[in-house]
Amino acid sequence: MFAATRAQPIANVLSTGVQARNMGTLREIQLRLNAIKNIGKITKSMKMIASTKVSKAQRAMESARTYGASSASIYKNANTVPLENEDKVYIVSSSDRGLCGGIHSSVAKATRRLIAEDGSSSGIVVLGDKAKNQMSRTHRGDIQLSFNQIGKAIPTFAEACAAADTIKTSGIKFDTATIIYNEFTSAIAYEATPINVYSPEAMKAADAFAAYEMDDEVLENYNEFLFANNIYWGLVEGHASEMSAKRTAMENATKNAGEMVDRLTMTYNRSRQAAITSELVDIITGASAL
Structure with missing residues (x-):
C-alpha cells in the first residue's frame, strides 16, 4: 500500500512535472538557436555582397573626387564668398537603403546643426528617403523637394544632372547651395561634410573672378555644370561610405550572431543535462520506492 501511494506521484512527475517544463x-x-544561425548566414551573405560593392564604389568615388576637387578649386581661386542677405538651400545626400548603421543619421544631424548656426534657410532638398524621414521630424515644413530610388546602384552623372535640373526648374531660389554628404575617410570611418555651390551672381562678385573672362551665358552654363558635378560628387562619395558602413554593420551582426549561438548552445547543453539528470533521479526514486 505504501509503494502504491508513492508510485502515483512519480508517474505524475514523469508526465507533467519538471521534465515537461525542461x-x-x-x-x-x-x-531560437536555429533562428539565430539562419540570421547569421543571411548577414554573412550580405557582408560578402557589400564587400564586392565596396571596391566598385571606391573606384567610382576616386574618379568623382578628381572632378569634385576641380570644381571646388574655381571657387577657391576666385575668392568666392556668400552674398549679403543670401538665400540658402541645403541639399541632403543619402539613399533609400538601410542596414548600414547611423550613416543616414550623420547627414541629418549635420544639416540640423548647419541650419541652427545659420539661423534661416530658403529650403531643404533631400536625396533619398532615409534622410527625408529623419529631416521630416524637425523640418517638415522646410522640405521643398525630395528624390527617391537612390542607392540601388552606383550613382551616375546623368542622375546628378537630372536632379540638378529638377532643382533649378522647380522654382527654388538660392544664392548658395550647401550639399551635405558623407565623406569617405576610411573603410571604417566617414564624416558628414558640406560642399558650397554659389550662384553666378556670387561668382561675379568675387575679387579674382575677372581673371577668368567669362561671358554671362558661358558662366551660366558652367555654373549649372558645377552644380551637377558637386551633386554627383556627394552622391558617389556617400554611396561608397554607405557600402563600407553596410559591410561593417553586417560583419558586426555576423559576429554577434556567432556569440549568441555559442551562449545559447551552452545554455541548451546545460538545460539538456539538467533534464536528463532530473529524469534519472525520478527513475531511481521510483525504482527505490517500488
Whole structure:
C-alpha cells in the first residue's frame, strides 16, 4: 500500500512535472538557436555582397573626387564668398537603403546643426528617403523637394544632372547651395561634410573672378555644370561610405550572431543535462520506492 501511494506521484512527475517544463525550454532554446544561425548566414551573405560593392564604389568615388576637387578649386581661386542677405538651400545626400548603421543619421544631424548656426534657410532638398524621414521630424515644413530610388546602384552623372535640373526648374531660389554628404575617410570611418555651390551672381562678385573672362551665358552654363558635378560628387562619395558602413554593420551582426549561438548552445547543453539528470533521479526514486 505504501509503494502504491508513492508510485502515483512519480508517474505524475514523469508526465507533467519538471521534465515537461525542461523539454519545453529546450524546444524554445533550439528554435531560437536555429533562428539565430539562419540570421547569421543571411548577414554573412550580405557582408560578402557589400564587400564586392565596396571596391566598385571606391573606384567610382576616386574618379568623382578628381572632378569634385576641380570644381571646388574655381571657387577657391576666385575668392568666392556668400552674398549679403543670401538665400540658402541645403541639399541632403543619402539613399533609400538601410542596414548600414547611423550613416543616414550623420547627414541629418549635420544639416540640423548647419541650419541652427545659420539661423534661416530658403529650403531643404533631400536625396533619398532615409534622410527625408529623419529631416521630416524637425523640418517638415522646410522640405521643398525630395528624390527617391537612390542607392540601388552606383550613382551616375546623368542622375546628378537630372536632379540638378529638377532643382533649378522647380522654382527654388538660392544664392548658395550647401550639399551635405558623407565623406569617405576610411573603410571604417566617414564624416558628414558640406560642399558650397554659389550662384553666378556670387561668382561675379568675387575679387579674382575677372581673371577668368567669362561671358554671362558661358558662366551660366558652367555654373549649372558645377552644380551637377558637386551633386554627383556627394552622391558617389556617400554611396561608397554607405557600402563600407553596410559591410561593417553586417560583419558586426555576423559576429554577434556567432556569440549568441555559442551562449545559447551552452545554455541548451546545460538545460539538456539538467533534464536528463532530473529524469534519472525520478527513475531511481521510483525504482527505490517500488
